[in-house]
Amino acid sequence: MYVCLCxxxxxxxVSDAVASGASTSKEVAAAxxxxxxxxxxxxxxxxxxxxxxxxxASASR
Ligand code: FES
Numbered sequence: 001m002y003v004c005l006c007x008x009x010x011x012x013x014v015s016d017a018v019a020s021g022a023s024t025s026k027e028v029a030a031a032x033x034x035x036x037x038x039x040x041x042x043x044x045x046x047x048x049x050x051x052x053x054x055x056x057a058s059a060s061r
Contacts, residue, residue, distance in 0.1 A: 006037035
């Protein structure tokens with residue numbers, strides 16, 4: 001699914017960026033470009049970051 005139409009980034013692209021260490025929408029933008037343009041996708045970026053962090057928290061328990 002496309003998350004960021006400006007750069008054509010998919011949820012997979014964003015998840016990969018989060019998995020390799022991006023923990024804010026700004027860091028995701030730096031890593032893959034998503035959210036760096038119009039910013040409309042930032043809410044979705046944050047949701048992806050939040051769910052990735054949740055997964056990590058439960059995985060390390
Ligand atoms: S949709 Fe992501 S920056 Fe515009």
